[in-house]
Amino acid sequence: MLSTTALQRNHLYEFRGQQLRYSHLSNSRVNASFIFNDSKARRFELSQNQVQREVFELNEFCEN
Template sequence: MLETTAKKRNHLYQFRGQQLRYSHRSNCRANAPFVFNDSKGKRKELSQNQVQMEVFELNEFCEN
């Protein structure tokens, strides 16, 4: 089965119009939240359902 909530650390994602950088998945409990940081460094914890339904990966472009 493909894990639809698999996220890559330090990748940029969008959640409800806000850009967030994935930090890690908390290991403190069974239904641990996914931890993201916004551009101001504020921590945002999202449930697995929110991640599956509302979080989309964004492509970052860098200049050479």
């Protein structure tokens, strides 16, 4: 289970088989939506429950 406080901006996460980058926490505190973007700049708003249950952090590897 991923803690919503552990989310880091511009880090890569997986949600239902899709790789998404965390953008920010929505300004609307009613539903506590978390904003993610995919590689095609499509926006995904996920609830806190979805983030805790279905979002996994991915490790990115880069070569120098």
